[in-house]
Amino acid sequence: MTEYRSEKEFLRSLKRFNALSSKQYEWHTGYSEKEHTCMFGHHIPSEQLYFKKPLDMEGERKVRVCMECMEKLVFLTIDSDRHSKQLSEQLFRERHPTPKKIVKIMSR
Numbered sequence: 001m002t003e004y005r006s007e008k009e010f011l012r013s014l015k016r017f018n019a020l021s022s023k024q025y026e027w028h029t030g031y032s033e034k035e036h037t038c039m040f041g042h043h044i045p046s047e048q049l050y051f052k053k054p055l056d057m058e059g060e061r062k063v064r065v066c067m068e069c070m071e072k073l074v075f076l077t078i079d080s081d082r083h084s085k086q087l088s089e090q091l092f093r094e095r096h097p098t099p100k101k102i103v104k105i106m107s108r
């Protein structure tokens with residue numbers, strides 16, 4: 001972790017980052033026996049965690065990004081300023097509305 005203090009913190013921002021994409025084009029973690037190349041030119045060795053995103057409905061075209069680049073990408077897009085933070089939070093909430101508190105419904 002370079003940009004984030006913990007994995008939890010990174011995953012929180014990754015969810016907000018994913019809220020920018022349509023659901024079928026969200027980023028997923030990948031793990032493969034094959035070697036891949038990160039979109040920013042880095043080598044992704046086999047059996048190392050990376051991130052992938054489909055570019056078409058069939059999932060035939062994909063982009064792959066190494067862990068380090070993903071962190072930077074998420075940080076720059078989501079956490080680099082207040083506006084992008086708030087906007088992505090809003091998009092995330094729209095997609096994942098928090099369920100109403102049971103207690104509130106009961107006390108009506």
Ligand SMILES: [Zn+2]
Nearest residue numbers: 038042066069
């Ligand atoms: Zn990379």
